[in-house]
Amino acid sequence: MAELQFREAIRAAMIEEMERDETVFLMGEEVAEYDGAYKVSEGMLAKFGPRRVIDTPISEGGFAGLGVGAALAGLRPIIEFMTFNFSFVGIDQIINNAAKIRYMSGGQFKVPIVFRGPNGAAGQLAATHNTSTEALYSYFPGLKVIAPSNPDDAKGLLKSAIRDDDPVIFLESEVMYGMRGEVSDDEDYTIPIGKARIAREGTDVTLVAHSKSYYVAMNAAEKLAQEGYSAEVIDPRTIRPLDIETIVQSVKKTNRLVVVDESNPFGSVASEIAFQVQERVFDHLDAPILRVTAKDVPAPYAKNLIEYYMPGVDDTVKACKRVLYAK
């Protein structure tokens, strides 16, 4: 085990997989000469050379399509978006090509590609640079969507994503890149896609939260503990395929569910989890399932407004108390 930053864990996963399999390469804006906009790929150009660490023009539609073509031709591209807000420029390549070619070709082609980069809100970046895309991408059958909350999960899941034969959306966060944590240095360390982690055990209410929201949920659980309520916190880690079984088992125990999600509320990840849980264990619910999400507006710029916009610890505690019928 070594203590690594989130960005170093992602880099370690990419380097190990590129050393393990020569068909793996990294492509994106500023990934090579500049060492990555957020220094995720620092030193990789020097290590692997310009054939495998490739700077692209500012043209997401172009290099996302190049990546899909390369994957169809037998390579395993890692496409970095400087942020997932920019993935919208190349979204036709992701949704209509990467996600559907295997299905439309009757399994004759596979598209082993990873699209990765920072996702979601990261402070005062205003509406167009603060989008949470996990609900959008997990909508499409054919895509896998991963959103880890810590360096170890990031490394283990990115390695699994690179080895996976299907397209994977791998969501990181600008504000988590500097976060440190113990990370396995086993070269073959992988975490299976689609497996949730029970981060904190509890008996009174289940909190589900991924990526940054995971920390909101953990802090809320701590506050609730001080008031005598025992919250169970589950980090799904993978949004699609979703490990609904782990969540369902927890809800059967606690009878209550609150989902924290930075998405806008309509059609959010939280909505989907709430739906699936009520569908499967309706008779175990002692209260309506509540969501704690971003507000239903584009992300504001002003500091006070973006703070209000984001789901917070107090909102989460309040939601938990509502389902607990507590004061």
Add this chain to the structure above:
Amino acid sequence: MAIPVEMPKMSDTMEEGVLVAWLAEEGQKVSAGDVVAQVETDKATMDLEVYDDGVLLKKVVAEGEAVPIGALIAVLGEEGEDVSEVLAQYGGQSKKESTEKETEGEEAAPAPSGDGAPTKEAKPVEVEEGVEEEDGRIKASPLARRLAREHGIDLAKVQGSGPDGRVVRRDIEAILSEEPQGPTVPAVRPEKLEEEPAYRRPAAAAPAKTAERYESVRISQMRKAVARRLSQSKYTAPHFYLTIDVDMEKAVAFRTQLNELAEAQGRPKISYNDLITKACALALKIHPEVNASYMEQEGEIRRFEDVHVAVAVAIDEGLITPVIRNADQKGLGQIAEETKELAERARNKKLQPEEYEGSTFTTSNLGMYGIDEFTAIINPPNACILAIGSIRDVPVVKDGAIVPGKRLKLTLSCDHRIVDGAVGAQFLGTVRKFLEEPLTMLL
């Protein structure tokens, strides 16, 4: 769009208000600042003003009804405007509408066995907002439903503790823990007719009971406030009591003299209570430890720089404590005038919140009822309260001979969290000194 009028927060401690009387009619034009209703808070009856011009489209709350702060009381707008949107926004809780809904629910309820004709007897005219009124459906969480089914519990007989009376897990568990053997249901909801308080029940409908004859009296907002604050005080502040006997001979003479002057000037008479207010105010300035509050939440003791003495005034529904601000700096004449004026308005329930809030010390006087001495409950967040008895004619020993004397018993209730015995005793000693040598109060 129509404008909602909400129950405002009219005092610091107010949680709900009773709409005592409407002063405007539906359809009437009103302007911003017009008084449209009177609201009884926990402290006083106050005027409810509107902030907008328009027509009073709908009174949502009936006279005599209590509603929490922020609840919809009325809707303003332009003549003929639709109010349904505002009503919906506030949950459409007009009394009239919910009654209609309840009636529908009753009609829709399955008819009892027999010829199929629905029997209407024993249906209360007006029922509380409850669980099954909406459409005969019982609100229960899915889990509570399943548990009830598994244990053979009739959900209709369970009193729900969730929002809108929803039956939730803990309600079922409470029943199971009371009678673990089987499906009998002890925590049944009382029959609706019995639940109705007598004052809402038409006299003719009152059942002829043999036992427990009583009159049901609505708990007024003030009664609730008194109950809450005094319970809180007695439960949280450890009280102890100090009693002192004061020689009032000089004070009696002093007052007689002062009142001759006051009468000549056409000013109100000075009462013994005013003398005691003044003596306490001066003593509080000397003993700042007593002029203080124990602020548990804030984690500090506050010693106040100003001295504000409250005087408990008994009124019809309870009591209220108007405050003589900066009493240490005011002359006896001014204290007398202010006390008289505040007490008068207190009895008419016309006090404004700023006139009864913010005291640093309180006195309570039952001397006029012939009470020699008593103990009072501290008026939070004060540290102490002084209970004043009557001035008694008693034989006293003076220079070896028994002579007639005037004596007064004062009892100080102290919050032991801030005021210790010695501190309280010293304060009370100072009060006595001022009263026994009243001229020193003029220095």
